[in-house]
Structures are given as structure tokens and as C-alpha cells.
Amino acid sequence: MILQANSVTKNFGDFTALNKVSIHVPENSIFGLLGPNGAGKTTLIRIINQITGPDEGEVIFDGKRLNPDHISMIGYLPEERGLYKKMKVGEQALYLAQLKGLSHHDARQRLKKWFEKFEIQEWWDKKVEELSKGMQQKIQFVVTVVHEPKLLIFDEPFSGFDPINVNLLRDEILELRKKGSTIIFSTHNMASVEELCDNIALINKSVKILDGPVKEIKRQYFTNSYQVQYHDINGKPFELNEPGFELLNSSVDDEIRKVTFRLPASKGPNDLLAAMLPYVNVVAFNELIPSMNDIFISTVNAVNDNHTPES
């Protein structure tokens, strides 16, 4: 467990940004911090970064209570990110790396390596304002990881990145995990969560409402529902007289009918197929796995009645 937040509470005046939130981030994993806008994700991240302190509760980093020594072990790519526009790229990267505790010499060497890797050496002496947004994002990424932190925090890392850079970023993140880093993602882009995250925590209105490994959460939301597609010759819905098999949905499109059944807990996909095969020509069969997006929306909605889903 590289990072552990124990019932962290943070108030801004009368407003409670975090209410007894606990998270556990295992080492060498990718952790998704999810939640609608204004839920308190950024506040939690700022507490981890020691930008602000918790009112109650504590944060344990690598077995020790969070302290200023940990700053150099954490890399942070904020959602609201930018660079000094009038400063030269190399100078600026050096400055930021040194602020993270690297010596001038080390910073220069490592930055050179990263710049070579991304093939951006010729930008070193350019001013930031001469670069495109995508170029600036690459620099920001390099600056975030250059001090080889144990823990990396990306707040909405993919927002504002073009598709090429998104791919590059994703590959780099996976490689960083392979090298032993732990990554915390804050996002409401659910597709990236399913693809990358090992664990998640879902925060809504300052309270954590769901957490755990992605696989387990998905299992929790396992509904034992399946979709079957078959050739519909008669143009009539198929009637299945099995007890407990519930027809959720039925639609036809170009002589292919799609039906969705939810099975009782005692039955499995084979039972459904066995019941159907004598009567119809099955074209396709698949389990209906709840997407993280569905889980996100349904959980948040369950907790918060007047909530409107994220777009």
C-alpha cells in the first residue's frame, strides 16, 4: 500500500469538500479516482500533494505520515495546467525539475533523455508560446515524470490532448507502471478507467460511495443478463417458457432479432442457449457486462436523486 487516506475531512468555511473519505492505493497499480464535477476529487488530490492540509484524518505515504520529504516522490499533472509562456522550454523544464528536488546536473541529463525519447530536442531553446498546445502537453508530461516519482497523479490527463498524444500518454503511463510507479487517475472518462485502472474509488458530493478493484466492482454489478441474436423468420418475438428467465428487451432489425434475458442466479449462459437452440438459428451471443459508465451513473443516481449524468 503506497498511499492510504484515512477518513480525510476538509471544509472550506461552511462547505464540506471531503467528508471522511478513505482510499487505499496499492503499490505498482493504476488507481482511478472517479466522481462528478465538484465531488471533491481535486481537493483530495491537493491534500495528497500537500497543497492544502486535511482538517481531520491523515494520509499515509509509503508507511509514513505525509510530510514535505514526500513532495519529491510525487509527480502531479493538474487538470488546470500551464507553463510560463515567455520562458524557454529547456529553462522552464529545468526550473520545475529543480523545484522537485533534482540537482541542476541531474535534471539536465534526465530532461535531455526524455526530450530525445519524444524527439523534441529542438524545442529546448524555443519559447513556450511558440509551441502548439499538443507540444506543450508533451513538455508538461515530461516535467511531471522527470524526477521519477513513486506516485504519479494525473488529474484528467486526457482532456485537451489530441488522439495521438492520448495514445502516447497511455503507453507511457502503462510503461511507468511496468517500471514500478503507482498512478492515480482522476477522471470522468469511463472508457479510460476500464482500460487502465486496477482499482477505483468513486466520490460523490464529498463522500466516497464506492471503491475496490475494478474486476470485483464489475462482479458486484453482474446481472446475469445475456443478449442473443438470431434470424427472425416469422417476424414474431420468440417466446421462451422457462421459469425465472426474464425477457428484458426485444428488437428486430433487418431480420435479425436481438433479445435480452436476465437469468436466475442458479442458471448460466449454457442453460439459456440450451433452451433456445432447438427453436432458432443463433447468430451471436454475449454477456451483458455493466460498463463502468453504467455503474458510475447508477451509483451516483442512487445516492443523489436529482443528479444529472455526466456528459
Next chain:
Amino acid sequence: MNKIFLIIKREYLTKVKKKSFIVMTLLGPILMASLFILPVYLASRQDDKQVISVLDETGLFFDKFEKNDNYSFSKVNTAFQEAKDSLTKKGNYILLHIPSTQLNIPHNAIIYSDKQPTLNLKGYISDAMQKELTNQNLAAEIRQEILHNNKSGYQPGNDTTDEDLMSERINKNVREKSFISITTYKTGEGGEEKKSFTELTMVIGYVGSIMIYMFIFLFGAQVMRGVIEEKTSRIVEVIISSVKPFQLMMGKIIGVAMVGLTQFLLWIAFTFIIITAVQTAFPQQFKKTQTQQAAITGKSVALPNETAPATPNSISADTGNSDLNEVFEAFSSINLPVMILAFLFYFLFGYLLYGALFAAIGAAVDNETDTQQFMLPITVPLIFSLVVAQTIIQNPESPLAFWLSMIPLTSPVIMMVRIPFGVPTWEIALSAGILILGFLVTTLLAAKIYRTGILMYGKKSNYRELWKWIRYKG
């Protein structure tokens, strides 16, 4: 602490490398130097022909003043006081008075005028007198030398070494005795002849306070713009994940302070270089104006008059240079080291106090146009103190002056006005203590506003909001 140094360094280097800094650094001294040089230049110009009344009690010099395009001379035969009175009534006059001396050949002259005589005129008169005086002295010296040699049986032309020695001795004596000193008196309506040097005290105090006012505004605004820049470019969040907001704020304020000090020192150095260069290039315009220069800069007072390497004797003799003496007096009453120390102290802490407030404003807004509402409480005490300073110059001991030099928001400007007049040590110490305390308190408050403000985007803040931020815990 290493990190705060990095911040100061970045702040300093980026600001110093800016074009605007370089332009300001070069323009400033040209402006300042022209402040010194222009009056001298203007004073050396002549508009129309001047008639100079000459009261030559020695009878040696009047014939030597040749009229030219600019001047003509008329002889006055009445007694001095009478001549002066009649001329004063007439107005627009210049009276040159060469008093007779009993023992020596005279070497001083006094110009009375109802306006400042031009420097060219002084030069012209002094050249003419010098020439005559040199001749007179030379003749006298040679007479004496011959007398002396006759006594000792010296035969001229016998020994070249002796001859060289003799001419050298004569030249030296002549040089020493041929020093001309011209004093000018500007007589006003009431007939008072001397300038009071409280004026100088006032000018020094006022210039000091204006400079502090300017520096606070100039560099305070730079701090504010820097904070806004970091906020709008969103780099601030990256930085404060590495350093404490307080470190970032103080680093910026200190960095800008160093930029200010650098600029200030460069200005002084460049101004000095320009003035020296101009003086070297146009020595004619400046050599006769040592007295005036002294009154302006207070520095060249100690320099000996280059054109006439005078022995201490001839200076302390009745050259009648009361202007110079008064400048000396004025300066010795001011206590220059205290003045300079006070300036540096009040500049530094005044700036630090206001710099923190400027930083807080920068953090509370999203762009420069939103700063207006918060600027008011900062600009009002500053402008107020500069306005009141003019009253305080007249009455530096008043209770108003005392209290305003204790309140930390006004004390940097007001104290600078008062110090040249002499302020009790305990008052300075108290005011300094309060200012330091004020700096600590405002910095603490500003840091709280700053800490919250830099992370608030797109939200219009007001005073209630700021008060809330101040009360937030860590």
C-alpha cells in the same frame, strides 16, 4: 529554503532579461542626468544683451571687461550700498562688485542680480579678471624675484637650473594668488539676499518619498502582474505541488525587490557616468559651476576647484563663498548616513508590506481588469501620504506628521519627508518597529488570501470572499 532561492533566481533573471527592464534601465539615467544637466545648459544660454554695472573698488579690472555681443559694461562710481539700492529699484539689473582689499591683490568678486546670472557671464567675468590678476601677480612676483636676486647678487642667465627654478617658483606663486572667486547673490523683492537651505532639506525629503512611492507602485504592480500571469497560465498548480504557496509568494516578492534594487543601483551608476561624461565633454559649461553643482548633488562639494588649484589658504580667505558653506551646513544637519539607511529601510519594508498586498490582489482576481476594486485600499493610503507629504514638509513636527509616520501604510512615504529635518531616534525606532510588525501581519493575511486565491479560477471574488479565505484553516 533552497527552493525559495530557485524561485527568487527565476523571478530575477526573467525580469532582468526583459526588454522593458533594459529600456527602463537605460532611459531612467538619461532622464535623471538631464535633470542635472539641463538646468546647467539652460543657465549657460543667453537671451539678450545684458548691461552689467561694475563697481570696481580696486580700479584694476573695469577696463579689462570688453563688451561683446552679449554683454556691455557700465561703470558705477557711487558707494556700494547706494548703487545697489538704486539698481534694485530699477529692476532687471546685474551688479558686479569688486571690493578692494587692503593687503593683497583682490581675488574675489560678487555679482548681485535680481535673477540668476548665467554661467557664461560668470565665466566671462572670471576669465577677464583672472587674466588681469595673473598679469598683476606675475609682475609683482618678478619684481620681487629681481629684488631678491639683486640682494643675493644673482646674475640672470648664468645658471639655467636656477633660471628654471625661478620661473617655476614664480608660476607657482602666481597660480596660487590668481585664484578668482565669484559669488552670486540673487536678490528678491524683499531684498533678502541669501537662499535658505531648508529648501534643500525639503527637496531631499520629498525626492526620497516620491522615490519610495514610485518604487512601491512600480514593483508592487509587477508582483501583482506576475501572480496573475502564473494564475492565468495555470502553472501555479504545478509549482505549488513542489513548494509552499508562501514560498512562491515570498520568492516572487523578494525576486522583484532585487530587480528593483538592481535597477536603482544601475540608475545611479549610469546617471553618474552620463554626468561625468558630459562634464568631460563640455568642461567649459561646467567648470565654473562647482557651487551650483554642489547645491544640486551635494557630492562635488568636496572636490577642489579644478580650474584654480587653490591652496587652503585662499579658500579660507575671504572668498565670501557663503553658498558653499550653507550647503555644507545643510548637509551636515541632515546626517546623510541616517538618510540613506532610512531610505533603504523604508523602501525595503514599505515595498515588502505593499508587495504582499499586491500579491494577494493578484491571487484574488483572474485578470488585470478585475483588480480595480481591490486596488483602492492600497492606492488610497499611498496617494494620500504623498499628498499629505507636501503639508508635512511645511510642518514636520505636527501631530499629523507624527501619527502618519507611525501607521505602517503611510510611514514609508511620510518618514522620508521628516527625516531630513531631524527626527528623534525613538520615533524612528518605533516607526520602524511598527512597520516591521505591519509587514509581518499583512504578509500573513496576504499569504492566506494568496494560498486560496491562486487555486480559484473563473470565480469573481469580493471582500466577503477574501475574509472567508483568511479564516480557512491550513
